[in-house]
Amino acid sequence: MYINRHNLQSLMLPLGVTGVFWWVVFGVSWPVSLLDAPPVAPVETLSAGFYVLIKRAMLWVPLGFVYGFVGKGETLKRWMLTGSATFIVVAPWFEASLGITDYLEAFYALIGVWGGLWISERSMVSGLNSILGTEKVSEVNEQPSNRRLWFRLPFTLILLAGVVWALWSFPRWQLLLGVGLFGYFILLLRFRHAWLFVIPALLPAFSLAPWTGRYFLDELDLLLLTTCAAALYHGMHPQSRSITPKVLTILFWGYGLLCMASLFIGLLPIADLGLNNFDNYLSPFNSWYVGKGFFWGFLFLALMRLTVPQGYPVAERLFISGLSVGLVLVSFIGLRERWQFADLLDFSIPYRITASFSTMHTGGAHLDTYLILLFPFIAYWVMRRNHPLVMAAGIGLSLLTMYLVVATVTRTTYVVLLVELMLLALFWVRRLSLAGNRRISGILVALLVAAVASALLYVGAESRFFQHRLKTVEGDVSVRLQHWSQTVGLMGDLWANQILGMGFGQFPRAYRERRYTDPMQGNYRFDQSPDPHLILPAGESRYLAQKVPVSDGQSYRLELDARSAYPKAKLTVPLCEKHLLNSYRCHWPTLAIPEDHEGWYRWSITIDSGEIGEGNWLTRRPVELYLFNSGDSGVVSVDNVSLRNADGIELLNNGGFSRGGDFWFFKTHEHLPWHVKNLWVSLFFEQGWLGVIIFSLLMITLLIYLSGPAWYGRHPVAAALMTAVVGFLLNGMFTSSFDAPRMTLLFFAVIGFGLYQVSNRESRQGTNPKGLFNLAR
Numbered sequence: 072m073y074i075n076r077h078n079l080q081s082l083m084l085p086l087g088v089t090g091v092f093w094w095v096v097f098g099v100s101w102p103v104s105l106l107d108a109p110p111v112a113p114v115e116t117l118s119a120g121f122y123v124l125i126k127r128a129m130l131w132v133p134l135g136f137v138y139g140f141v142g143k144g145e146t147l148k149r150w151m152l153t154g155s156a157t158f159i160v161v162a163p164w165f166e167a168s169l170g171i172t173d174y175l176e177a178f179y180a181l182i183g184v185w186g187g188l189w190i191s192e193r194s195m196v197s198g199l200n201s202i203l204g205t206e207k208v209s210e211v212n213e214q215p216s217n218r219r220l221w222f223r224l225p226f227t228l229i230l231l232a233g234v235v236w237a238l239w240s241f242p243r244w245q246l247l248l249g250v251g252l253f254g255y256f257i258l259l260l261r262f263r264h265a266w267l268f269v270i271p272a273l274l275p276a277f278s279l280a281p282w283t284g285r286y287f288l289d290e291l292d293l294l295l296l297t298t299c300a301a302a303l304y305h306g307m308h309p310q311s312r313s314i315t316p317k318v319l320t321i322l323f324w325g326y327g328l329l330c331m332a333s334l335f336i337g338l339l340p341i342a343d344l345g346l347n348n349f350d351n352y353l354s355p356f357n358s359w360y361v362g363k364g365f366f367w368g369f370l371f372l373a374l375m376r377l378t379v380p381q382g383y384p385v386a387e388r389l390f391i392s393g394l395s396v397g398l399v400l401v402s403f404i405g406l407r408e409r410w411q412f413a414d415l416l417d418f419s420i421p422y423r424i425t426a427s428f429s430t431m432h433t434g435g436a437h438l439d440t441y442l443i444l445l446f447p448f449i450a451y452w453v454m455r456r457n458h459p460l461v462m463a464a465g466i467g468l469s470l471l472t473m474y475l476v477v478a479t480v481t482r483t484t485y486v487v488l489l490v491e492l493m494l495l496a497l498f499w500v501r502r503l504s505l506a507g508n509r510r511i512s513g514i515l516v517a518l519l520v521a522a523v524a525s526a527l528l529y530v531g532a533e534s535r536f537f538q539h540r541l542k543t544v545e546g547d548v549s550v551r552l553q554h555w556s557q558t559v560g561l562m563g564d565l566w567a568n569q570i571l572g573m574g575f576g577q578f579p580r581a582y583r584e585r586r587y588t589d590p591m592q593g594n595y596r597f598d599q600s601p602d603p604h605l606i607l608p609a610g611e612s613r614y615l616a617q618k619v620p621v622s623d624g625q626s627y628r629l630e631l632d633a634r635s636a637y638p639k640a641k642l643t644v645p646l647c648e649k650h651l652l653n654s655y656r657c658h659w660p661t662l663a664i665p666e667d668h669e670g671w672y673r674w675s676i677t678i679d680s681g682e683i684g685e686g687n688w689l690t691r692r693p694v695e696l697y698l699f700n701s702g703d704s705g706v707v708s709v710d711n712v713s714l715r716n717a718d719g720i721e722l723l724n725n726g727g728f729s730r731g732g733d734f735w736f737f738k739t740h741e742h743l744p745w746h747v748k749n750l751w752v753s754l755f756f757e758q759g760w761l762g763v764i765i766f767s768l769l770m771i772t773l774l775i776y777l778s779g780p781a782w783y784g785r786h787p788v789a790a791a792l793m794t795a796v797v798g799f800l801l802n803g804m805f806t807s808s809f810d811a812p813r814m815t816l817l818f819f820a821v822i823g824f825g826l827y828q829v830s831n832r833e834s835r836q837g838t839n840p841k842g843l844f845n846l847a848r
Contacts, residue, residue: 085153090161091228091235092154092253135187144188146261151184223303230300231256234293242283242724242733248290252297259301264379266298267386270371271393271820274813275441276400276427281651282618284732286430287349287360291813295367302378310380314823314830319776322769327369329765330575333758334362337574346597350732352433352745353583353594357576361757364815365575371816375823382831387788390824391452395468398445401426401438402471408650409478411692418534424478425651430811432651434742438475439484440808443491443798444821446472450495451791454502473524477531482540483805485528491798492524498781498790551805554743555752561585562756572759582744595737603729604632604710607642607700613739614697615732619714619722621646621694623685627678627722629696631712632671633664637705640664648683648692652738655692656683661701671710696723746810750803753810770800773822780829792825 155177337358405426453465780789
């Protein structure tokens with residue numbers, strides 16, 4: 072490894088990252104030290120020292136061998152050198168107790184890694200590399216552009232420092248998340264487009280909010296910030312090109328600027344920071360929660376435009392594979408939920424799955440939206456590949472999607488899915504008619520999927536639960552129409568509200584503040600005077616829950632402090648088996664606070680879990696402890712909540728609420744106070760007439776642009792994207808999917824991928840056939 076100007080520049084990022092890493096390791100009081108290791112005995116002789124060197128260095132040889140095997144030896148050398156150097160520099164500032172043997176560990180690591188690299192370079196690795204095709208990686212994973220690297224690097228480090236800061240205060244699994252994100256960043260340094268797989272794969276299932284209580288700044292945000300840091304380090308790809316025609320580009324920019332305005336309309340004036348601002352949809356900062364979905368969505372479009380080279384063949388495999396992995400994860404969680412709480416095939420049981428979508432804790436149809444956006448691209452994958460294994464996997468994923476749709480028992484989703492099936496069939500028949508060869512295998516596969524899908528939909532539609540929901544359609548439509556009318560009425564007559572809207576995320580607060588005729592919805596807040604505690608006003612059921620490791624046949628001690636100035640105040644603390652909304656087996660202890668008691672009342676009971684929490688790791692239902700005010704009126708204050716097992720081990724975290732809502736996750740069965748339940752009315756409320764007009768023009772222009780390649784251009788991805796967008800808009804008639812940031816991100820992600828693929832096709836074949844559908848660039 073020669074030291075020259077290029078190598079010095081390539082050492083900048085490893086120096087910054089490893090320096091920050093060691094600073095955090097030594098500066099943060101971790102529950103378990105990252106450097107715990109068996110003590111090293113003093114070295115008394117030269118032979119003993121040589122033995123220690125060999126023993127310690129051997130631990131690092133496999134790492135060097137693996138990196139040499141895949142042709143990444145130079146990268147490992149840079150990171151090991153800089154990591155050892157920053158360890159030696161940073162450690163003395165924090166750890167005065169470190170001895171010479173601790174610093175020798177860095178020396179042992181370097182020798183072991185270099186030994187592993189030496190072995191790999193002198194083995195059959197070069198021949199294996201040629202077989203595996205790893206020499207082709209450099210074609211798309213070239214070194215970062217040296218142009219303005221000195222300018223980009225500080226911003227990269229700032230983003231990484233932001234990730235570290237967020238991890239520092241994260242409620243759970245800081246070390247595990249930190250290691251995972253660090254590994255992901257290293258992966259992106261070598262394979263800069265790995266985010267095309269990782270983001271769609273983790274977007275639906277990487278949700279820790281029910282365990283952490285964090286959703287304003289969550290684990291997906293940290294993943295995306297890490298992606299941004301790596302993209303900044305690499306810079307713009309020299310072979311990137313525009314993926315949209317000029318008309319669409321202008322509309323995207325216009326709608327992006329309007330989204331920025333909607334974010335600030337909702338945020339301003341900036342409220343004082345406190346415990347109640349970042350875990351409550353009634354907070355003004357809910358504008359950030361809703362708006363970040365648009366921010367990440369437009370960022371995905373920018374990454375597709377600026378960092379993916381024209382004609383990159385791996386982009387399709389990465390993105391579609393990521394979507395498929397995400398669907399498999401969601402399917403596993405959904406099937407397990409259905410198995411635990413209902414029955415895999417008996418759809419007459421009144422249970423609707425939510426799978427991994429914790430954003431459905433206030434209702435909504437986010438799982439349905441996910442499936443509607445995903446299904447056309449799974450069909451696209453099957454149409455693009457002729458390999459039997461790929462087709463079999465695609466058929467399996469399609470049937471899983473159908474099963475999940477049936478398990479959601481959502482009436483609108485049934486109709487929308489049938490529309491998508493008809494559109495896909497239309498485009499598929501058109502493609503066969505234009506193709507020179509008509510493959511009988513493709514026809515048979517399509518007929519098989521259609522037959523099994525129809526059977527699944529029929530079984531679900533004929534179940535007693537779905538039939539019961541069909542009978543309530545007329546009443547539900549009436550309720551929705553009234554709800555939409557009332558939503559528009561919340562905006563008032565101010566012309567600015569009509570033109571620009573009320574801002575992102577303001578509907579729950581406006582609904583609560585201005586709807587005086589309905590029963591008051593339950594709420595919660597945290598008070599810090601004189602000590603932190605929870606305040607639970609009476610109202611429609613709103614539960615504050617925390618997952619607890621409770622097993623069957625055990626005895627637990629529940630204790631808490633409660634007070635209330637209202638007579639007949641009640642506090643209910645259920646212990647239930649529950650995935651998200653529906654409970655199964657429960658204990659329902661209720662505390663009636665004595666009227667003559669002043670100050671805090673200490674309540675303590677023993678709970679026998681009985682059958683709650685029985686089963687193995689696969690069949691055991693999750694168990695949660697809830698807090699809610701079950702009285703007709705009044706306010707109950709709660710503090711020092713404790714749940715201990717027979718050994719006296721505490722099972723609850725943040726029972727004193729000193730960290731606000733960390734570890735606690737609220738849920739409610741009242742959905743209308745939290746969602747507009749219509750995409751267009753929601754756009755009007757948040758972004759006014761300007762938002763409705765620009766978004767409508769954007770969607771109409773996008774569909775017109777896609778219609779040419781889909782119908783005349785024999786391009787299946789255009790047909791898949793057009794079908795997905797049509798399905799999303801139809802589903803929006805009875806749901807507001809932009810309430811969930813992950814769904815907003817997925818919507819713009821599939822648009823970005825589809826436009827990238829269509830633009831590549833056009834660059835190879837010229838402009839769209841049939842001038843009626845052409846849009847000038």
